[in-house]
Amino acid sequence: MDIQAFKNIWVVIETANGSVKNVDLELINQGKFLAESSGEKVVAIVIGQNVDEAVKTVIAYGADEVIVIEGENYQVYNTDSYSNAVVKLAEKFQPSVLMMGSTNNGRDLLPRVAARLQVGSAADCTAVEVGEDGSIAWTRPIYGGNLLSTVTFTETRPQIGTVRAGSYGKGQPDSGRTAEVIKEVIQTHADQIRTKVLEIIKSVGQGIKLEEAEVVVAGGRGLGSAENVSLMTELADVLGGAVGGTRACIDAGWMAPQLQIGQSGKRISPKLYIGCGISGAIQHIGGITSSDIIVAINKDPDAPIFEIADYGVVGDLFEVVPILIEEIKKVKAR
Structure with missing residues (x-):
């Protein structure tokens, strides 16, 4: 050849x-x-x-x-x-x-x-x-x-x-x-031609796809339970974005597998990424490095994700995120 x-x-x-x-x-x-x-x-x-x-x-x-x-x-x-x-x-x-x-x-x-x-x-x-x-x-x-x-x-x-x-x-x-x-x-x-499409069934998934979203709100092990994913959804909704998570969230059954971000999940390139309760394991970081702006919220000041974040908030996500949601609502109401 x-x-x-x-x-x-x-x-x-x-x-x-x-x-x-x-x-x-x-x-x-x-x-x-x-x-x-x-x-x-x-x-x-x-x-x-x-x-x-x-x-x-x-x-x-x-x-x-x-x-x-x-x-x-x-x-x-x-x-x-x-x-x-x-x-x-x-x-x-x-x-x-x-x-x-x-x-x-x-x-x-x-x-x-x-x-x-x-x-x-x-x-x-x-x-x-x-x-x-x-x-x-x-x-x-x-x-x-x-x-x-x-x-x-x-x-x-x-x-x-x-x-x-x-x-x-x-x-x-x-x-x-x-x-x-x-x-x-x-x-x-x-x-x-050995196959034929009999019917096309639209996906039952709702919301913006991770790989197409301009804003992504991601949750990590710090969420603690599946019930707390709703907080991520609320923040994503006010920003017009999509929700994703780390492998820990998917393995724990808190989120659907198609929402996993990282080297073994989806690589994303939004204009704004907000990571909540995410320590910053290399597998997850590999999926977010193409983001324009990375914001990290974590109560551990030594979390590795702060090393790549453009903006970092050291605090409890359950205290920070609700305040963030309310402030965004006030700005949008003006």
């Missing part, structure tokens, strides 16, 4: 109700840094139906080129049709890097693509950078998030991996940007 023949950074775009998922916009932004060292392009792969708005969005956020596959067969994600489309594109255009958000669809699609292309893949990464030899270094947590492993593919191309949401920030959109749009026609025969 002549790896020098493979060029450009590809991001497979996933849409929800016509909108591009935040994680893909984050990867386009990081893709620009990956491409800088080699002078390559960031190419967005958009598959679906009625994708004009998605194409405009990825161009505004920095895609240098967009490859579009559109049709009724791609209206709803399907493992067989989507993997066939991405494999055919990769064989034709030979990208150097192929990445996607570590979503349910991303975890399903890219390993299948890697297997068909007979290359390796890195799953659920928290960082993707250019390594010393020019290959891509994929960093992923192992052993429940207690260790980090770096994976590289030095002899095969494309280099494939999925990356967690919140690992990077989005760039600033520029509606005036232009980019080349290439439309490809790839059909998947009906006898190759």
